[in-house]
Amino acid sequence: LMSPLQGCRGRGVVVGTVALCLAAGWALQTPGGVSLVVPQPHINATVAQNILLSVEYSCRGVATIEWKHVSSWGTTKIVEWKSGNYVNISTMYKDRVTTFENGSIQLLNMGMRDAGYYFITVTEEYGTSTYGTIIVNVYEIIYEDLHFVAVLFAFLAAVSAILICFMWLCNKSLHLFQKKTTHKLTASTTEEIELETIEC
Numbered sequence: 001l002m003s004p005l006q007g008c009r010g011r012g013v014v015v016g017t018v019a020l021c022l023a024a025g026w027a028l029q030t031p032g033g034v035s036l037v038v039p040q041p042h043i044n045a046t047v048a049q050n051i052l053l054s055v056e057y058s059c060r061g062v063a064t065i066e067w068k069h070v071s072s073w074g075t076t077k078i079v080e081w082k083s084g085n086y087v088n089i090s091t092m093y094k095d096r097v098t099t100f101e102n103g104s105i106q107l108l109n110m111g112m113r114d115a116g117y118y119f120i121t122v123t124e125e126y127g128t129s130t131y132g133t134i135i136v137n138v139y140e141i142i143y144e145d146l147h148f149v150a151v152l153f154a155f156l157a158a159v160s161a162i163l164i165c166f167m168w169l170c171n172k173s174l175h176l177f178q179k180k181t182t183h184k185l186t187a188s189t190t191e192e193i194e195l196e197t198i199e200c
Contacts (some may be wrong), residue, residue, distance in 0.1 A: 034059035034124045036103070038132040047140050050108045053118055055132055057103040061125040065103045071116030078118075079105060110138050 037056045045051045057063060062085075067078040079097050081087040089097050098106040103122060107114065115138040123129040 033128045034122050034130050036122050036130045036132045041134055043136045045110045045138050049110050052106045053134050055103045055120055057122045059124040064123045066121045067105055068119045069116055073113060112138055114138055
């Protein structure tokens with residue numbers, strides 16, 4: 001005969017085995033994680049330009065996407081959303097961010113303070129996370145330098161035009177002077193010949 005204690009022990013082993021099998025089955029049915037591709041990990045932009053921080057994620061479950069900006073001014077959360085649900089955009093980026101279903105975001109009207117590291121975190125509902133980074137450099141268009149180059153080019157063009165005109169005038173003057181000298185020489189030679197003829 002089996003004692004009541006042995007019966008409980010036997011049932012505990014069976015229940016434990018069933019629970020272990022169910023956990024293993026649940027683990028096998030759980031989505032195989034989340035993957036993330038960042039095709040352009042380095043972006044150069046100019047002030048006032050719009051840029052696309054392009055990524056592509058995939059997972060079987062519902063994912064939460066979060067973007068953060070890290071620079072010398074600190075860390076700022078840009079946006080967080082759950083695929084197919086809410087979108088929570090930070091106040092600083094309210095009118096500057098567009099989100100896309102593949103996890104990408106577009107930032108409008110870039111400024112110097114927007115340079116830095118952009119981190120994306122994609123977390124699936126089962127807790128698996130993956131991360132990506134995009135480095136953004138923002139350059140200022142220095143209009144003063146362009147203005148200086150344009151003014152210098154115009155000045156050099158004007159000086160060149162004046163020099164060409166001056167050379168043309170010098171050439172014409174020299175040509176006229178040579179004509180007059182030749183004409184005088186011809187006239188004086190003719191006079192000398194006439195005088196010699198008269199003297200003879």
